Structure formats: structure tokens, C-alpha cells
Amino acid sequence: MKLTSTGIAVAVVPRRAFSSPGRGITGMLRTEVNELEVRVTNLWPNRLIGDEQFPDDYSRNGEWKSGVIPAMPEWLKKGTAPPESRRLTFCTWKHWHKDDALLPSGLLGPVMLRQARIAAVITS
Numbered sequence: 354m355k356l357t358s359t360g361i362a363v364a365v366v367p368r369r370a371f372s373s374p375g376r377g378i379t380g381m382l383r384t385e386v387n388e389l390e391v392r393v394t395n396l397w398p399n400r401l402i403g404d405e406q407f408p409d410d411y412s413r414n415g416e417w418k419s420g421v422i423p424a425m426p427e428w429l430k431k432g433t434a435p436p437e438s439r440r441l442t443f444c445t446w447k448h449w450h451k452d453d454a455l456l457p458s459g460l461l462g463p464v465m466l467r468q469a470r471i472a473a474v475i476t477s
Contacts, residue, residue, distance in 0.1 A: 402450075
């Protein structure tokens, strides 16, 4: 996840870093107007499953069903574009299939921004 405040990258946080409530961003904000942008990335297996929805451009006649790739595709050897332009990935091992379930990913659950005021505590 990448967090940007008013156009300035303020944090690239690991998965689940914001999972607990109360994670503060006060030190990252300005006193003027702030624009907060949160970018969330999908999991790699979900991207591979998504690409499996499109025709196989790795092997002749789509015979590659699982395991290691039988041979490097000609388009890769020649340095040309793959014939199936909707695929976004290239992998030499087929881990996933088009009917596999997607893994839970992205921004799960509600996100809330709460305004708070810091008050001094006087002890006697």
C-alpha cells in the first residue's frame, strides 16, 4: 500500500500495517488543505488467475495446462510483443488456472478518517 499526502509520498507500508485501528497520520498532514491518496495492490496470484481468463500465448495450440512451461515462446525469443495483448504477466510455471478462486486482497473492510485533538494531561 502506498500512502500519499498532498502529492508527497509519505509511506509505503507492508501488508496489514493498517489493520489495527488508531494508526495515526497526523505528522504527515499540513495545516492547510490535505489530499489523501491510498493505493492498494492486488495479490500476485490474483493477477495470474486473471490472466488465465485470456487465451494462452505461451505454447502452440494452448497445450500447456500445468507445471513448467514446455518451451519458451517464439515471441519471447524474438523479442516481439506477445500475441495476446490482454495478458499482463509472463511466468514459466503455471501455478493457477482460470477457475481457481481469487484470494482475499485489496482494501478489506471500512476505512475511516477521524479528527482528534491532542490534550495535555495534568497530573498532581
